[in-house]
Amino acid sequence: MARLGMLIDLRTCIGCHACSVACKAEFDVPLGNFRDTVKYVEEGAYPKVTRHFIPVLCNHCEDAPCLSACPTGAVVRLDDGQVTIEDGDCNLNRACMAACPYDAIYVDEDRGAAAKCTFCDHRTAEGRQPACVDACPTNCRVFGDLDDPESEIAVRAAANDVTVWKESAGTRPKVLYVDPKNALPLIEEQGVQVDTTADLSGEPA
Amino acid sequence: MSTWTLTRRDLLRAAAVAGVGAAGLGGIEVVHRMTTEPRAAGKTVGAVRRVASMCQMCTTACGIIANVKDGRLLTIEGNPADPNSRGAVCAKGVAGPSILYDPSRLLYPLRRVGRRGEGRWRRITWDEAYTEIADRLRAIRESGRPEEFAFQQGRNRSTDIVARFLDAFGTPSAFNHRALCSLNRRAAILTTIGDSDWDLGDYENSRYILNFGSNWAEAHQGHIPVATRMMRARERGAKIVTFDARLSNTAALSDEWYAVRPGTDGLIALAISNVICQEGLWDREWFDRWTNYPAEKYAEHVRAYTPEMAQAESGVPAEAIRRIAREFAGATPRCTTICNRGSAAHRNGFHNDRAITVLNALVGNMGEEGGWCWHPMSAWDKKALPEPGPIAPKPTARSLIAEAKDWPLANAWQSNKMRVGEIVYLWIKQRRQRISALMTYNCDQAWAWPEANLVREVLADEDLVPFHVCLDVMASETSNLADIILPWTTYLERWDIDSRPPQGLVDYVGLRQPVVPPLGESKDLREIFPELARRIGGGMEHYFPWATQEEYFEQYFAPVPGGFGHMREAGVHVDPAKKPNYLPYEKELTAEELEGTRTEDGVIHGPDGAIGVMVDGTARRGFGTPSRKVEVHSQFVNDRGREADRTISPLPVYEPIPGHREQLAQGRLIMISFKWNVHNAHRTLQSKWLQEISHTNPAWLNPATASGLGLAHGDWIEVTSYRPIDPEVPRGDGSQLGSLRTRVHLTEGIHPQVIAIAHNAGRTTGGPVASNGRDRAVLVGHEPPDHGRVWWAGSLSVAQNDILPIYPDPVSGQQAYHDTMVTVRRIEGGA
Amino acid sequence: MNGDVIMLMSRLVSTEIDAPLREALGCPEPLEDLSAEFCRLFVGPRPVCPPYASVRRGEPMIGGRAERRLKEFAARHGLDVVVPPGFAVLALDHLGVELALLHHLSPGPVAEELLDDHVRPWALGYLRSLEESARLEPYASAARWCREEIT
């Protein structure tokens, strides 16, 4: 039994979205739904301004509110701590979606079930990395067993100051961030899903 | 619409008569077969075939591994064996399957029905297509004016087969997009060091990197290989400073970003140089030994470029320039510069990039580990891996457009195909060169070129372009104006020998191979050209003796240990004996090399030209320039200019963009364009996965500028562009060019005198995905869920290129992409 | 269900109307116009009604989930299809393939399963779109009658 987690080092994330597209490809995630996105946030005033890139996904929380909220038992915790949803047991009551502080769960209409990041348990079972980790060109995403002091993730977590997204939600996330510029508070109000209403319309008023 | 309607009785009778009914004749047949297909647990679990190949979603050509199962491409990941990308790919690379299986792909040869541009097509067979094209081309070739067959390419990673066909045909009218891309940078580096037209850096080992407007985190020909090395350098504490008019992702990833006024990069480099000289921070000894100009005199030359002057022009504080100069020089030799279209795509871009290059010579970091580096090969080792013969001779016919003699440096180097792409359609329109047939290859010039509306006008005119064949993966503004459309394979269905300037400073060679068979009836040039050559005949066929593409590549890769078979396995080959190209100029010439040479003014000449230089009494290889030294002073450019009646300073100088100062004072803004990381050219706009991430392009404005214009976020504006005020530029009369309507995106991340519009939008055709639903032809009768899934339909998407003036730098012909002056005015509701 | 209607539709979405079929239909339009209409509707450039379940359901790619499911169905019943040369069929979730399978299996419980699980969920809406989008006969009428057959 491992305690699987992910560490994302924001110092070397280039905001390329490879992680997000790799996840789409791995799971045929429908358009409009996301398991993994990269938030862009600008901070500062001209000329002292920068842009942060913050990849976000399900946190596979130790205290997972979605798990406790699901009345049908469709949300389950796997042996290595991953939180996943069993298609067949989901009756689309959406309680998990309402409970998740990260907006990490969506409805896959095609499959008729709630869906979310699985920490790629089908790949890790074969000894491979999650698709998003594999795709990351800069290796700013590290995946592994937080309980194994030899693992790269544990070493890097120990060597750096690490933090989590929305700590105040009290869910004890297992996605850790190295965030020296303190960017995570800037997306306190956001979730994993993309705001599909945010674009400016091209239709003349 | 026909008035005839089919009755049910007709239909039933017809079905019976035509035998499409129960008999199954001429229809899809169902057969019984006992297959036990294993049910897959997850998408890439179980028996997948891993095929090594090369990406071509952009021109960086990263090594990839395709995961294929039951003949279907599932996913793409990086190939760790590739020495450039080292197993990394970007979002575009990962999105490959969405291009391969794009529902809007062109998959059958088509011939137009009705007028050109009317949009009606019928399928034809390849045989019909070949016959018609070959007949046309044969007639042109036999007329004795082969130059009337023109080939317009966009990105071309199949240069061997393209050149082979055009040379065998005898046409010099090969139009590329170099002037829209890298011309000034290439010309600047080539004239300065001679060895290469491409600087590489050794970023991973650098401690200090000055970035002049390059956006390696999102674009650049070395995109992911550069970005990953920059991040490694960063982990080791390197400092990155970026000058850019806009907060690009690269600027955001830098330790310092300075918003500069466009067109002043060269001045900043000169001012930094000045500080380095004045404060004695230079490597004077190196400069005096290895350049053709004394350090003292260069110090004199740059003295006029004070940090205060640079501040006034560029906006970068003089104090910052001084500090950066000290930090940069202090880090030498582990310091370097990087530049690309940010500094080069200007009217003064040639000098900008020369000034930046010479800045490196000043601190003596050239060729050093962690310094400013290069490699003599821009591709694989062509001596070790020569193109299989027979090789066609170069054409003797002349093409006015390809030669572009108005620009002294455009084609100044024999082997460098530096075409002035932006003038091609203007010159066709002006009937400077007659075109009887045009073949467009992987290019959407009718959308992507400056003054794209002019391109469309020319392509629509059957008088100017009597025959137009378009070879592409998907429908485009350009394919809409073709007579015949040939469905091209994606990069995942075809063969290439390929490699890029090596970031690791050791050359390598890669193989692009089909990871799945071509979809539909699509074909690659490597199949089309040999067949056309056979049908055109007249000796052309002689240059295509291979029965299959595999046979050709077997021969090509024979010198690689393990040959073609190894390449198919590994996808890439690096010679382990080769060392990084550090300090190549220091190499001492051997007695053998010196045999039969003569030395004149220190330059050592062999039978085929200069091979080295005497430095402090030692014969060394030196640089590839005529003086065998870094040519801070380039007599060559000065001479070439004189031949064309142009004054080109032999030393790097700052020439302000004509008309900018006056027009800025009138409140006009400078319009620039940029690229988002998930997009490349027209082809990525086809991918639902990529469009979902980036699909809209409102105009970036600084809030201070906006409030001065009475504008708020989301307001509709009209942007009106003007031609340059520049007698050295075609139609450079400052007249009004055109307008576009868009909306305001407020951001602190932009220079207040600049308006920036992403150019990867504004498609009007190519399907609902590429056009944000604007391609109405496709929407008729469609209801959700199909179209509803394209949730960004209706989002703002504006074509910028129609209002970009054709603006070649008078020195080289490089399109000045970032010098367009515009006015901005608020309009009510966009109507 | 009338097999002739089903098979005619299967053929109409898969390849152009050829001279014998045109004659049999008594169709007055020139072959070239019929071919242009075929392209406009089904193969493009920019097809108005791409005849794939995956595309209709808004999947990013031709094939994809819809094809995978149909493949599973076909494999389970030991079925395979042979597509004649010249037919513009790229994946099993093409309407022409689904209709051919349907015709082959009808009548019977397997045909019902195919209809319920694979064909009706998208083809009814699709055929309505096709009927509205077609500018030339026989496409519009054939789409209507085919829809009536499978409703």
Ligand code: SF4
């Ligand atoms: S771990 Fe797997 S499922 Fe989760 S975001 Fe990454 S790719 Fe997607």
Ligand code: SF4
């Ligand atoms: S793939 Fe890596 S570098 Fe790119 S956005 Fe994702 S986390 Fe950042």
Ligand code: SF4
């Ligand atoms: S950088 Fe270019 S070549 Fe490399 S993976 Fe991305 S798109 Fe492909």
